[in-house]
Amino acid sequence: MALPLAPYHLQRAAKMTDFHGYFLPLAFTSILEEAKAVREKAGLFDISHMGHFLAKGPDVRRHLNGLITSDLEAVPVGKCLYALLPNDRGGTVDDLILAASGPDEVHIIVNAGNRTGDFAWLRNHLPNAISLEDLSSGQIGLALQGPSSPQIASLLGGGFEGMKRREARFSMGPVSQVWISRTGYTGEDGWEFFGPEEAILPVYRILSERGADYGLLQAGLGARDLLRLEMGYPLYGQELTPEKTAFDAGLDFAVNLRKGSFLGKDKMLEKREEAGRERLTGFVLLERGIPRTHCPVLDPSTGLQVGEVTSGAHSPRVGGGFGLAYMDPVFLREFEQGKEAGIEIHGKTHRARIHDRPFWAGGLSEKK
Amino acid sequence: MSSERRYTPTHEWIQSVGDPFRMRVGITDFAQKEITDVVFVELPKIGKKVPRGAEAAIIESVKAAFSIYAPMGGEIVGINSAIESNPALVNADPYGAGWLFELKVDNASEWSSLLDENGYRAHLSSGSVGGH
Numbered sequence: 395m396a397l398p399l400a401p402y403h404l405q406r407a408a409k410m411t412d413f414h415g416y417f418l419p420l421a422f423t424s425i426l427e428e429a430k431a432v433r434e435k436a437g438l439f440d441i442s443h444m445g446h447f448l449a450k451g452p453d454v455r456r457h458l459n460g461l462i463t464s465d466l467e468a469v470p471v472g473k474c475l476y477a478l479l480p481n482d483r484g485g486t487v488d489d490l491i492l493a494a495s496g497p498d499e500v501h502i503i504v505n506a507g508n509r510t511g512d513f514a515w516l517r518n519h520l521p522n523a524i525s526l527e528d529l530s531s532g533q534i535g536l537a538l539q540g541p542s543s544p545q546i547a548s549l550l551g552g553g554f555e556g557m558k559r560r561e562a563r564f565s566m567g568p569v570s571q572v573w574i575s576r577t578g579y580t581g582e583d584g585w586e587f588f589g590p591e592e593a594i595l596p597v598y599r600i601l602s603e604r605g606a607d608y609g610l611l612q613a614g615l616g617a618r619d620l621l622r623l624e625m626g627y628p629l630y631g632q633e634l635t636p637e638k639t640a641f642d643a644g645l646d647f648a649v650n651l652r653k654g655s656f657l658g659k660d661k662m663l664e665k666r667e668e669a670g671r672e673r674l675t676g677f678v679l680l681e682r683g684i685p686r687t688h689c690p691v692l693d694p695s696t697g698l699q700v701g702e703v704t705s706g707a708h709s710p711r712v713g714g715g716f717g718l719a720y721m722d723p724v725f726l727r728e729f730e731q732g733k734e735a736g737i738e739i740h741g742k743t744h745r746a747r748i749h750d751r752p753f754w755a756g757g758l759s760e761k762k
Numbered sequence: 763m764s765s766e767r768r769y770t771p772t773h774e775w776i777q778s779v780g781d782p783f784r785m786r787v788g789i790t791d792f793a794q795k796e797i798t799d800v801v802f803v804e805l806p807k808i809g810k811k812v813p814r815g816a817e818a819a820i821i822e823s824v825k826a827a828f829s830i831y832a833p834m835g836g837e838i839v840g841i842n843s844a845i846e847s848n849p850a851l852v853n854a855d856p857y858g859a860g861w862l863f864e865l866k867v868d869n870a871s872e873w874s875s876l877l878d879e880n881g882y883r884a885h886l887s888s889g890s891v892g893g894h
Contacts, residue, residue, distance in 0.1 A: 409798070420825070421798055421825075424798060424799050425798060425799050425824040425825065426799045426824055616798075616824060616825060620824065682802055683822070684801060684822045684827065686826070686827065707824070708801045708822070708824060739827075740804070740820060740827065
């Protein structure tokens, strides 16, 4: 599916790719240069493929709270919340960002590949008194990311640079039902914008025309994936699946067990107690190579497979190949104590060692 | 056989380096653009015999791994060690400093079945670009 900014990307000779049926830039120039620009200055991403829903009705926050892992009722209006949407087996339907725009209305940002499934899931599980609208069609989504984002955001003249981290706003001039938040998926400061063309196209124009003065590069999905992986952030379909729980993926921070019950909670807790439960861990390669999704993880003492890579990449900031993998709990215990693992790439075993997430401590994760 | 550069449908080039049996192999400009940021190249060992069409090297880019096939059969007699320390040469100068390996070819007649400049251009514009 072509998205509204596709003609602009083609004009810039972007390398385009198919992502869950959406035609999006993979890279404009170089994935490494675009990622570097985001870490050092700024990058602009087209994220129009992401889904944007609006749920409205009496007690909508309480009803949504019964479906998500974190506590939406504890978060004030205009503040973003990260949550998982579990299925009835404790696995994961999707991961989401939610923010209430008023006492009885909540905006929800969902992954492109899950847009239809999420909508059906939410519709089926919310009472009829709650209306659910998919605002995604024809909308433009933009992510401005990087340490220079505040200066660049000030070019927009909307006073966005005064927003706090994770603050969200829902109108732009005369246009309502937009989403503007100080959030992102790169580990850097920045903003995300979703809304109809009339509101967001002018934002794109200003950022793409004047951002370059501040070192901003347009960036594609390649850089976006590398940057999120450097932070150890999960990607639905790789780290998160209908079988994996938030606990398996190490997203315990996004699960609030003290709030009221939510769908899938008991199953998630049951799964957490399973002895053979595989868990996600970070690793770095000790030899030259790039791990990729589905590469087997081997126990070097037995040669047996003890896991599988979910995401892998090469980063000059991490110093080589690195990634995330699900590993068998018995092996993982040894791996955590310093034992090496073997990652099989093109039929050859590469030595790997455990690594904390994030892989790169800068941006918002920097200890200040 | 001449010093003319010839091509494969999978976007390798091959060219004599003077000695008519000693041929240098690399990837085309189209291929380097498709592959983008080369992070490193897994080069074959000198002395390795590679049949025509067999995988002879692997280029790892930020995007993915790409197999490089031998355009002609032969023995690996040279590798470009400069790209081991500076893999970006493959992107910057694919027909020059970014070459991959040299082959001592077994059967010089295989040359005639490779694509010439016009044939490779036609292959690119036909849209049937596979391989990489």
